[in-house]
């Protein structure tokens with residue numbers, strides 16, 4: 001295989017307290033590509049995504065077993081700098097969630113907490129990030145305007161710009177379009193394709209068209225036979241997964257007969 | 260069809276009756292509100308009517324003379340402002356700091372539960388008990404004597420529960436999501452609190468702080484044994500000085516000095532009332548200003 005692997009997830013299990021949410025997930029995520037996670041609700045897609053930047057750590061009593069290698073380094077190894085990990089592996093959430101501040105402040109937040117203080121430097125980063133998120137032309141005259149005064153689609157692209165501003169290597173997206181109208185959704189998809197030239201993208205989506213249109217690799221997740229925890233049951237090139245699925249359950253799901 | 264039949268004439272009469280009941284209900288509620296507000300308005304009105312004649316430049320800026328029966332109440336005004344300031348200096352950092360700890364860092368353990376329980380109970384302790392506590396701890400044990408320091412510390416301890424619980428409430432009302440987003444952008448816990456959570460919670464915190472300080476500024480019992488001077492016609496020279504203060508002064512001239520002109524009593528009450536009400540207005544303005552801006 002010519003592509004490099006960004007993440008190698010190796011027999012990952014995950015627990016919320018006593019409740020097991022993931023069992024034995026093994027998955028490779030190629031660099032600078034879009035990997036889609038699909039599967040029915042509650043099968044652990046969001047949980048898995050949050051394992052990749054250890055956002056689950058913020059929930060009390062959670063525990064992971066197995067290994068998650070980012071560039072061959074286990075991010076669950078003792079001594080990992082979680083704050084820096086989250087800078088490297090950024091996240092876009094389901095509901096657009098800009099801070100209730102100006103557009104500028106939103107995008108500048110990340111660089112600021114990472115130590116950039118020079119105004120001109122910040123302005124440069126903000127412009128580049130907004131351009132990168134395909135939003136600059138719409139907001140360049142309103143950088144001081146409240147972020148919440150923009151449309152949901154614009155807010156979501158603002159959240160993407162906010163992530164880009166910290167120069168991550170990976171962007172995780174958890175159903176980023178589920179609150180958006182179809183046109184805004186298409187714009188975000190175009191943007192993802194654009195971003196995939198520089199970033200590794202992992203997206204959770206319930207939208208089969210979106211997964212088939214916008215991703216390179218698709219991983220299908222399901223609850224395991226005991227019906228209690230999720231795992232990856234099939235992974236492959238997106239076209240392959242959608243046209244010649246290996247697993248009957250994947251076939252049922254992608255053709256809409258299941259889930 | 261069914262609805263059409265049902266909504267025929269009887270339904271209209273029914274509607275008229277329901278409106279009548281509603282009007283009656285509103286009438287009763289308005290009356291009840293008036294009953295509550297009337298005494299307050301009456302008291303304020305009486306204080307203004309009988310005290311306003313005493314208010315003049317000398318009254319506000321001069322020392323008391325003739326056994327407090329003449330002259331002004333300047334040292335009491337300054338004393339109350341100083342005590343409020345001293346209270347703020349102690350209560351704000353500890354109160355807001357404590358609230359941040361409880362809302363953002365503390366896990367739910369027996370210790371934090373005990374702390375919360377203590378705070379709730381502290382809020383219910385009569386103020387004279389704080390006064391005695393301050394006398395024991397600050398005046399005698401720590402040796403501050405009856406002084407602005409001892410009085411401010413006592414008032415601060417009395418104010419802390421209010422500030423802590425309102426600030427904690429304000430912090431908790433900021434959606435968890437903002438902390439999550441901040442962390443996901445590589446911010447430390449503290450950076451998220453400092454840059455996002457605190458600014459959002461600030462109006463609530465400010466309101467709580469002002470309400471707490473209002474109470475402190477108007478209290479008599481906690482300063483009785485810790486700082487207040489009966490008659491001290493000069494300004495305090497150091498934080499270890501005693502001082503006069505408006506609430507205690509009002510108590511003194513109302514009960515301890517025979518032959519005190521009523522106008523001076525009401526005038527003093529009016530000044531105290533004006534100080535308290537103006538701070539209250541500030542708190543309300545801040546709150547409504549920020550509430551309009553907030554939109555999640």
Ligand SMILES: Nc1ncnc2c1ncn2[C@@H]1O[C@H](COP(=O)(O)OP(=O)(O)O)[C@@H](O)[C@H]1O
Pocket residue numbers: 016019021039040041042043044045046047048059
């Ligand atoms: N914070 C949490 N605490 C406890 N259980 C959780 C938490 N978040 C998710 N879960 C559980 O983990 C399982 C997987 O959830 P999730 O990852 O959100 O699934 P998906 O994103 O595929 O819908 C579900 O059974 C859910 O109830």
Ligand SMILES: [Mg+2]
Pocket residue numbers: 045046047174
């Ligand atoms: Mg989910």
